[in-house]
Amino acid sequence: MDALVSTAWLADHLGSPDLVVFDATKYLPNEGKDGAALFAEAHIPGARFFDIDRVADPETHLPHMVPSPGRFERLMGELGVATDSRVVFYDQKGIASSARGWWMMGLFGHDSVAVLDGGLPKWRAEGRLVMPSPPINRSKRPGLGTMCGRCVSGSATLSMSKKRAPGICASANNAAPSLPSLGRYLVASNTTRSGLPRWSASQVVETSASMI
16 A cells, blocks of 8 residues: 555545544644544544544653554554554645654554545545544454564564564453564664664563553
8 A cells, every 4th residue: 555645546445344544633732723623523434533642652741652552452443443454544734643643553563554645625625525523433343453463573673674573462362562563663773764873672672561
């Protein structure tokens, strides 16, 4: 699945049973808007609201921190995402906070995810259908637990490859999740793409344990 999909592509695929669409709008405090309220007024048919403040770590005072693998799996399962789902994120500004949802899905090993090019403004400018919210459907489909099948076993060395650390999600017997799949974000040198110090495998394991 391409990382960026067009409004025409989304219109052609709406209603597919394996497609989950999210409005991941997050307005800044000085913008004076409520993304969830505006979603309830008008959104792409079938879309669900991805609350960045909820799909986060509740154990820290810092905002929008990445949740533990177990919490992420549970919340996304409640929102209808399964291992075989194709997921598309959009937002009400164009392309802004939708990228956060895309990034988080990739972080936890789900590659079938994209951002809608132009977001809701482009969708509406083309005269495509929007609708108000029906009652929220939280019927839980099979969640992301079997996503571990996508992981690639092997060395704990982290690189820019798409190798996944095994067992990022909770197993069927409720075992604690193991380390997140951070491989694509860490380079094989001493720094990450953003210039931060490279994490060793032991640091990742220790950090992951503290997130559970």
